[in-house]
Amino acid sequence: MNNIELKNITKYYNANCALQEVSLIFEEKRIYGLLGRNGAGKTTLLNLITNRIFPTKGYITLSDLPIRENDALLERIFYMTESNLYPESMKIHEVFRWTQTFYSNFDLTYANRLCEKFDLNPNKKFKALSTGYNTIAKLIIALASNAEMLIFDEPILGLDAHHRTLFYKELLAHYIKTPKTIILSTHIIEEIADLLEWVVILGNQKVLINESVASLMNRAYAITGKSSDVEAFVQNRKALDLEYLGNYCKAILLEEPTEDSLKLMKQMGLEQAKVGLQELFIKLTNVGGVHHEISKVG
Amino acid sequence: MKSLKLAKFHIRMMLPSTMIYYMIFIMVISFLAVSNSNSGQNSSSSGLEFSTVVFLFIMGLNAFKENFNFSQANNLSRKAFFSGLLLAILPIAFLMSIIDLVINRIYNIFVPSPTNYDMIYGTFRDTGMFDWNTMEYVWKQSNTFFTLSSTVIWQFAAYVLFFALGVVITMVYFRSNNLVKVIVSVAPIALLVLLRNLVGFLPKTWLLSFGAFIDTIFGWQTRNPYMAVLTFFILSLFLAGCFYLLLRKAEARE
Numbered sequence: 001m002n003n004i005e006l007k008n009i010t011k012y013y014n015a016n017c018a019l020q021e022v023s024l025i026f027e028e029k030r031i032y033g034l035l036g037r038n039g040a041g042k043t044t045l046l047n048l049i050t051n052r053i054f055p056t057k058g059y060i061t062l063s064d065l066p067i068r069e070n071d072a073l074l075e076r077i078f079y080m081t082e083s084n085l086y087p088e089s090m091k092i093h094e095v096f097r098w099t100q101t102f103y104s105n106f107d108l109t110y111a112n113r114l115c116e117k118f119d120l121n122p123n124k125k126f127k128a129l130s131t132g133y134n135t136i137a138k139l140i141i142a143l144a145s146n147a148e149m150l151i152f153d154e155p156i157l158g159l160d161a162h163h164r165t166l167f168y169k170e171l172l173a174h175y176i177k178t179p180k181t182i183i184l185s186t187h188i189i190e191e192i193a194d195l196l197e198w199v200v201i202l203g204n205q206k207v208l209i210n211e212s213v214a215s216l217m218n219r220a221y222a223i224t225g226k227s228s229d230v231e232a233f234v235q236n237r238k239a240l241d242l243e244y245l246g247n248y249c250k251a252i253l254l255e256e257p258t259e260d261s262l263k264l265m266k267q268m269g270l271e272q273a274k275v276g277l278q279e280l281f282i283k284l285t286n287v288g289g290v291h292h293e294i295s296k297v298g
Numbered sequence: 299m300k301s302l303k304l305a306k307f308h309i310r311m312m313l314p315s316t317m318i319y320y321m322i323f324i325m326v327i328s329f330l331a332v333s334n335s336n337s338g339q340n341s342s343s344s345g346l347e348f349s350t351v352v353f354l355f356i357m358g359l360n361a362f363k364e365n366f367n368f369s370q371a372n373n374l375s376r377k378a379f380f381s382g383l384l385l386a387i388l389p390i391a392f393l394m395s396i397i398d399l400v401i402n403r404i405y406n407i408f409v410p411s412p413t414n415y416d417m418i419y420g421t422f423r424d425t426g427m428f429d430w431n432t433m434e435y436v437w438k439q440s441n442t443f444f445t446l447s448s449t450v451i452w453q454f455a456a457y458v459l460f461f462a463l464g465v466v467i468t469m470v471y472f473r474s475n476n477l478v479k480v481i482v483s484v485a486p487i488a489l490l491v492l493l494r495n496l497v498g499f500l501p502k503t504w505l506l507s508f509g510a511f512i513d514t515i516f517g518w519q520t521r522n523p524y525m526a527v528l529t530f531f532i533l534s535l536f537l538a539g540c541f542y543l544l545l546r547k548a549e550a551r552e
Contacts, residue, residue, distance in 0.1 A: 047549075050373055051373070051375065052370055052549060052550060053549055054547060069375040069376060069377050070375065071300045071374060071375045071377075071378055074373040074374065074375060075300075075373065077373055078373065079373060081371075083550075083552040084552060085367040085368060085370055085371035085550055085552070086367075086368060086371055087311070087364050087367075087368055098307060098368075098372075099372060101303050101306070101307070102300070102303060102372040102373075102374065103372070
């Protein structure tokens with residue numbers, strides 16, 4: 001199996017702990033969303049997977065082989081970072097050519113086609129690109145690399161709505177054509193929610209959630225009604241948050257609604273609604289919230 | 299395999315600055331040659347290829363960050379980067395050594411110009427450039443196969459060493475925090491001052507032994523350039539080792 005496995009990964013930056021005893025498996029041919037608040041350790045985790053940095057403790061494998069300094073394994077992963085690591089004086093088409101040298105499956109025709117779609121001039125130098133086009137250039141390189149695993153850290157930085165939509169479409173089309181493991185790390189959760197199959201949420205240097213999006217969405221629901229009724233209902237239940245508006249209250253719960261609870265809701269006149277991934281993420285990672293009480297899945 | 303591809307990339311990145319360097323170098327010495335033949339004065343120059351040493355040292359200082367970032371963007375291991383850079387400098391240094399030799403031999407037709415090799419291991423040491431009694435040039439450049447090949451190898455070894463020195467210095471700065479950067483910057487000067495003051499207190503036999511050691515490792519007395527070549531290679535290997543140790547946990551930075 002072409003899984004990426006992290007085993008008891010701990011990473012310290014001097015005295016600061018970025019990740020503590022993290023164990024995770026990224027299974028092949030799945031689209032993952034790696035979510036977390038600023039400083040949660042998302043980029044650290046991705047950097048560790050791709051050997052940009054090394055763990056203080058633990059190890060990482062790809063297809064059960066240690067990934068550390070292993071060029072044959074590293075070639076199977078393409079990591080698009082937020083920072084620009086390409087020579088500023090290099091033209092985009094030159095970067096394509098060099099990437100083709102290191103990624104033998106790089107599709108130059110596809111890269112040029114994407115340049116046309118995104119309206120990117122491949123004769124421009126990296127330093128001449130705006131923030132948005134810099135991101136576009138890196139996205140094109142990542143998509144055209146045809147690596148077995150694509151990792152995107154903040155892939156929509158500086159992109160306008162049109163380009164963001166185009167990227168999501170291309171990514172999905174690319175995935176349908178050649179299924180592969182894709183990890184998307186972004187703060188714009190609402191937009192990518194429909195793309196994701198699986199979600200990993202980091203917080204407090206640990207994995208808070210590691211679950212399929214469908215299962216998570218089934219577990220999460222919101223109820224609204226009179227404050228006293230909602231408060232009574234959430235007693236002894238896994239409520240993530242309570243929001244008050246006058247006499248009314250909204251609670252978000254993270255547990256599979258049972259027949260009994262549905263009946264009780266009806267009796268109390270409470271309304272049930274679905275919760276979006278972004279809203280759920282906010283409640284889960286809210287500092288001072290109750291996210292640490294939620295049992296880990298997976 | 300990855301190392302070879304990376305070496306190609308390193309060479310591609312070094313090529314433009316090398317070409318500009320030679321363009322300027324050739325322009326300057328052409329100007330000197332023309333002005334010498336027009337003035338009718340007895341002028342000479344020596345050790346011009348030292349400028350290549352300086353150039354390669356500076357190129358070493360600049361060979362790390364951008365190329366390392368690019369290798370990281372392509373998910374290449376540090377091992378591949380290390381061997382790629384070493385594989386890149388070998389042909390570049392060798393080619394530059396040959397180019398310098400050719401330039402020197404052509405330039406020498408117009409202006410007497412001994413190379414560093416000629417001055418250290420050749421007859422220049424015995425005759426000097428000019429006989430002030432007869433007012434004639436007495437130094438004749440040797441063009442034997444041994445001299446030509448030894449000059450190329452000796453220069454090549456020196457070029458590799460200075461390039462490696464540049465890379466290691468830039469790596470030390472890259473990996474250090476501000477305090478260590480200050481210490482590293484001040485340490486060589488402090489060491490020189492300390493040695494200068496210590497020399498008077500050291501036993502004379504120590505100094506003589508040290509002198510003899512230096513003499514031997516650079517083949518001065520025996521006029522054996524290959525002792526120096528060996529020394530240059532050992533020092534280059536030591537620097538390459540330092541480079542690898544510093545590179546092992548280096549992280550890409552924008």
